[in-house]
Every structure is written in C-alpha cells, then in structure tokens.
Amino acid sequence: MREAGKGAAPSVEAGLAARLGELRVERGWSLDELARRSGLSRSTLSRLERGELSPTAAQLGRLCSVHERTMSRLLLEVEAQPPQFVPAGQQTVWRDEATGFVRRSVSPPHAGLRAEVVEGVLGPGAAIAYEDPPVPGLEQHIWVLEGTLEVTVDDTVHPVGPGDCLRFRLRGPSRFHCPGPERVRYALMIVAP
Secondary structure (H helix, E strand, O other): OEEOOOOOOHHHHHHHHHHHHHHHHHOOOOHHHHHHHHOOOHHHHHHHHHOOEEOOHHHHHHHHHHOOOOHHHHHHHHOOOOOOOOOHHHOOEEEEOOOOEEEEEEEOOOOOOOEEEEEEEEOOOOEEEEOOOOOOOEEEEEEEEEOOEEEEEOOEEEEEOOOOEEEEEEOOOEEEEOOOOOOEEEEEEEEOO
16 A cells, blocks of 8 residues: 555545545445445555545545445545636546556546546556446446557456457446556546446
C-alpha cells in the first residue's frame, strides 16, 4: 500500500477520503460492516477515510462496487460540478503508484449524460483487476490507442491492439494487463445502464 499524497493532487485525495466516509455513514454502516462487504480490512478502511492512505485501483474498485458507483462517478462527487468543456489541463488525473496505472477523466460524468470517457495508461507487465463491476451490466468500450492491452472479461482473455475496440457489458470480475514490450494507452468509454 502507498501513503497518501503520492498519487493524485492533495485536494482530490482529501475529497476522496471524505467522500468515502460519507458514503459509509449514509448507508448506516460501521467500519466492520464495510470491511465485511468490501473484503478490505477495518484498519485500511479507517486509514482511507482519514486520508492517511491513498487507495489502490483494486481497493477503489471494491469500494465503488460496494457503493454501486463507477470510479468516475465517485471522483465526480469529490469535485465541483464539471463544466461541459473540459480542457486537458483541468482533467482529473489519478495515479495508482502500486501498479503504475494512470487514469485521466477525459469526459467526466455529467448530469443528463449517460456516458463518460477515461484514458488509461499501464506500463509493461502492469495489471489491475476488479473483483466486481461497480454497477452490474455496465457497458464498456475499450479502444487501444498505443501498445497492447489484454482484457479479461467472463474468464476470456481478449488481446486488444492499436486501433482495436473491445465492447461488452460488465457483469463479473475484469482484469487489464499490459503484456509489453511498451506501455499501453487506451480510451475507455463507459455507458451507465
């Protein structure tokens, strides 16, 4: 695990920590109950909510699943209402130092819109895995811009190369892996059910 402050900007980290605590309280769950539902330890959850620890992509994926939110929607709740035009310099970038995963919210969720666009970058050999979808049946389209990405959905590994697009409805675990030899950069289009 990595210490807070080494990933996203401090304002995003602090807002994320606060929002995770709010979501738990809104549901009336204790830390023990959230630990049972998420599979994360009580002490890890406590440190995440206090902002002492920044979540990994896998941890954040588990929490999004438990709270029935996409990662982008959760990050949107941390920020002010997003504008219709999102300049590159104002797009939220989140880093998972443990895996080297970099996630840029190119077109964040917006009121009245069902889709969002995320740019993902993984280095050679890096992988991220999610145990459950944040929302069952979530529609995803993955368009590889550079490199090669291996996406595992429904126990099937899909090699996706430059220019290729993989589309599916996510109902179970998923895994993103960069087999190398160079990094992979891809666009992920997420459409809420």
